[in-house]
Amino acid sequence: MTLTNKIFIAMAAGIAVGTLGNFLQPALHGSQWVSLLETYFFFGALEIVGKVFIASLKVLVVPLVFVSLVCGTASLGGHNRRMGVMAGKTIALYLLTTAIAISIALTLALIIEPGAGNTYQSTSEYQSAEPPALKQVLVNIFPSNPVKAMAEGNMLQVIVFAILFGVAISRAREYGERIAGAFSALNEIIMEMVKILMQLAPYGVFCLLAKIFYATGFSLIAQLLLYFLTVMMALIIHATIIYTSLLAFIAKLNPLVFLKRIRPVMMFGFATASSNATMPVTLEVAEEKLGVKNSVASFTIPLGATINMDGTAIMQGVATVFIAQAYQVDISLAGYLTVILTATLASIGAAGVPGVGLITLALVLQQVGLPVEGIALIVGVDRLLDMMRTAVNVTGDSAVSCLVAKSEGALDEEIFYGRTLEQK
Ligand code: ASP
Numbered sequence: 001m002t003l004t005n006k007i008f009i010a011m012a013a014g015i016a017v018g019t020l021g022n023f024l025q026p027a028l029h030g031s032q033w034v035s036l037l038e039t040y041f042f043f044g045a046l047e048i049v050g051k052v053f054i055a056s057l058k059v060l061v062v063p064l065v066f067v068s069l070v071c072g073t074a075s076l077g078g079h080n081r082r083m084g085v086m087a088g089k090t091i092a093l094y095l096l097t098t099a100i101a102i103s104i105a106l107t108l109a110l111i112i113e114p115g116a117g118n119t120y121q122s123t124s125e126y127q128s129a130e131p132p133a134l135k136q137v138l139v140n141i142f143p144s145n146p147v148k149a150m151a152e153g154n155m156l157q158v159i160v161f162a163i164l165f166g167v168a169i170s171r172a173r174e175y176g177e178r179i180a181g182a183f184s185a186l187n188e189i190i191m192e193m194v195k196i197l198m199q200l201a202p203y204g205v206f207c208l209l210a211k212i213f214y215a216t217g218f219s220l221i222a223q224l225l226l227y228f229l230t231v232m233m234a235l236i237i238h239a240t241i242i243y244t245s246l247l248a249f250i251a252k253l254n255p256l257v258f259l260k261r262i263r264p265v266m267m268f269g270f271a272t273a274s275s276n277a278t279m280p281v282t283l284e285v286a287e288e289k290l291g292v293k294n295s296v297a298s299f300t301i302p303l304g305a306t307i308n309m310d311g312t313a314i315m316q317g318v319a320t321v322f323i324a325q326a327y328q329v330d331i332s333l334a335g336y337l338t339v340i341l342t343a344t345l346a347s348i349g350a351a352g353v354p355g356v357g358l359i360t361l362a363l364v365l366q367q368v369g370l371p372v373e374g375i376a377l378i379v380g381v382d383r384l385l386d387m388m389r390t391a392v393n394v395t396g397d398s399a400v401s402c403l404v405a406k407s408e409g410a411l412d413e414e415i416f417y418g419r420t421l422e423q424k
Pocket of ligand 1: 274275309311351352353386389393
């Protein structure tokens, strides 16, 4: 059985066990079984294995991004203009897909009106964290201390430092060649580490999902059903129509093959709710299953995990309309344009970790004068939506990576269509 199938089965089993536990909870309420089950199983063994699994993915992120991007940049052999062109295309595509995503979300939400006609009650407290100021976001891209950037896992700073290092390698002649050799050996080793840890994925995914589905309040979904379904529908439209059309019409690639190949990436995104933690898998799949050359994948994938969040922008678009309707505030057309702009820019400053989309939502709401407390209305169902939107975020990263690779002549279609794999 392939690893992808194993992960899929683990995912389904995790969801089933967690949901079953969740439904049995009220029936067994008060009995000692519930507390035993909770303490030792769901919030004990499963939580421990789940956390260890996430840590084992996260531990690879900084070394992987640094080493792989140094290799990628160094391999461009001093053609720095190519790097500039590639960076320009990548950033433009990331911003464009995010703007399309949020426009779909706003349009759907305005048609469906998920927040109209009801007076919603806050189901939980929401303490809004201070969203980052956009000016600071730009300044923060540039590191003042590379060790600090790595220690804090500040991806954009690590990316900037790695590019500088790689460019310097390619200009340092024989000294550079020596170091480039060492880096490509290191890169191979880290990719092997990714493969070893991926073998653990079925267990990790099972534990994460069983615990989350056990702890999720399904009754909240019923109350917020329209909101939930609107976000879901926009996510599905974006993933199945927008990415596939871009791949088919611009890159002339078969989108169904793409969707099949990136299944593990989507599943990791769903289970971890973190683009960052999924990055080792996204990079591995981009290079080894989609055929994107390291020089492109090592740049587009880490950058995408940090600045490209189409799924998050979709949630923010629907949430803004929902909160405006629930509080009966009218947002003008200019307001909606502000939402598109702010949500697109906000995704640049937010790292790909669970729940960050809600923090930057505060920024979007503030920009259009909506009450930030409105977030409390939707926080109850956010974890599940976070999982779904992260799956879309990482799909977007992979799609843009293919588009850029194709346009740069850096996509190996033999690998994309699985010809070399099947022959092996
Ligand atoms: N969890 C998302 C990600 O990592 C970000 C978010 O929407 O909260 O991509």
